[in-house]
Amino acid sequence: MKAAYIENGGVHVGEMTDPVPARGQALVRTHSCGMCSSEAHFLHAGQNIIDLSRKFGGPYAGLDFHRPFVPGHEYVGEVLDYGPGSERRIKIGRRVTSVPIMRAGGAHAVIGFSHDFPGGFGELMLLDETMLLEISDGLEDVLAAMIEPLAVGLEHARHGNPTSDDIPLVLGCGAIGLGVIAGLKLMGAAPIVAADFHPGRRDMAILMGADIAVDPRETNPFGALPELRGRSANLVYENVGQKGMLSRIISDAPFAGRIVMGGYCMEEESLFVFAAQNKRLNIQFAGGEEPQDMELAMRAIADGRIDVRPWVGERIGVGGVADAIARMSGPDAPVRTVVDPRK
Structure with a gap:
C-alpha cells in the first residue's frame, strides 16, 4: 500500500x-x-x-x-x-x-x-x-x-463535571480546547471564557460556543471580567501542554477551584503543593476519548449541534x-x- x-x-x-x-x-x-x-x-x-x-x-x-x-x-x-x-x-x-x-x-x-x-x-x-x-x-x-479530535475535547469537558454554578475557563483554543468549548456548550455550561494568544483561535472559540474570548497578555482570564458582573472562572481547562502551566494555574486559580489538565506536557513540572492545598484545589488529569465520547461526537456533528x-x-x-x-x-x-x- x-x-x-x-x-x-x-x-x-x-x-x-x-x-x-x-x-x-x-x-x-x-x-x-x-x-x-x-x-x-x-x-x-x-x-x-x-x-x-x-x-x-x-x-x-x-x-x-x-x-x-x-x-x-x-x-x-x-x-x-x-x-x-x-x-x-x-x-x-x-x-x-x-x-x-x-x-x-x-x-x-x-x-x-x-x-x-x-x-x-x-x-x-x-x-x-x-x-x-x-x-x-x-x-x-x-x-x-x-469525530476523534472532537471526542477528546468532549471527554475533557465531561471530566470537569460542570454545573450551573460554574464558570468554565478554557486555556488554549487549538482542536482540543475547541472541543472542550463545544462539549461545555452541549452540556449547557455558561458563560464560557476562552483564552488564547492568537485572534483567529479566539474567533474560532466564539464560533464553537465561548461567550468571552480574551488575549491573556492583555486581560487576566482569571480576573473578574466585566462581562461576568464581578464573578470569575472557577473551572479551568488546560489545553496548552507547556511546562509551567499547572504551576501558573495553581497560582491564579480561586479558592476551591477545579482544574482539568488536558494538555500533553512531556516535561517535568514543578509546583507548590502548599499553594494548591491552601486553596483546596481539585486537579483532574484528563485522558483520551472513550467510546461514549466518540458516539456523542458523531451524533452532534451529524445533527448539526456542533459545526x-x-x-x-x-x-x-x-x-x-x-x-x-x-x-x-x-x-x-x-x-x-x-x-x-x-x-
Whole structure:
C-alpha cells in the first residue's frame, strides 16, 4: 500500500506492506484522516516520547524510532474484510471510525503509533472490530474525520463535571480546547471564557460556543471580567501542554477551584503543593476519548449541534504530508489538515 510514514525523525512516502487482519480485526481502506500535532511532536521528540513511555508506562513503549511507522489516528474508512473468526457485526462496504486502540488478536497498541497497526496516512488500516463506530449516512468523510479530535475535547469537558454554578475557563483554543468549548456548550455550561494568544483561535472559540474570548497578555482570564458582573472562572481547562502551566494555574486559580489538565506536557513540572492545598484545589488529569465520547461526537456533528466544518483546512494526498506537518504549528494554520491517501 502507499503511505506517508515517519522514520528517524523524517517524513517519507513510499510502499508499505499491506496489513493482514487477524481474528477480531477489520481491514479498512482509509478515506480521510485528520493531522494532529502529536505527529509533529514525534518528528522532533519521538525518542523522548518513547523513552518516557518505557520509564513510566505508556502506549509508545513498543515503538522503535529508527523503524518506519504510519501515523494518523483521526480517521474514517471503508470496511473491506475481517480476519478469520471475527464477528463481522458491521457490513463490508460501510464506513467506520474508532477509538484508535487495537486489543484484538492479543495486541495492545495505539493505531498510528505502531509498527504493526498503520494509521490513516496510509491506504489500508487494521481496526479492532469491538471498537468500530459505523458512520452515519450523509456525514461526509472530512467531517467524520473530525469525530476523534472532537471526542477528546468532549471527554475533557465531561471530566470537569460542570454545573450551573460554574464558570468554565478554557486555556488554549487549538482542536482540543475547541472541543472542550463545544462539549461545555452541549452540556449547557455558561458563560464560557476562552483564552488564547492568537485572534483567529479566539474567533474560532466564539464560533464553537465561548461567550468571552480574551488575549491573556492583555486581560487576566482569571480576573473578574466585566462581562461576568464581578464573578470569575472557577473551572479551568488546560489545553496548552507547556511546562509551567499547572504551576501558573495553581497560582491564579480561586479558592476551591477545579482544574482539568488536558494538555500533553512531556516535561517535568514543578509546583507548590502548599499553594494548591491552601486553596483546596481539585486537579483532574484528563485522558483520551472513550467510546461514549466518540458516539456523542458523531451524533452532534451529524445533527448539526456542533459545526466542525470551520476546522477543516487543506485536503491533501500522502505526498503533501511532510510539508503540511512543517506548517501546522503556526497561528494561521487550520485546525485540521485532512489527508486522503486515495488522492
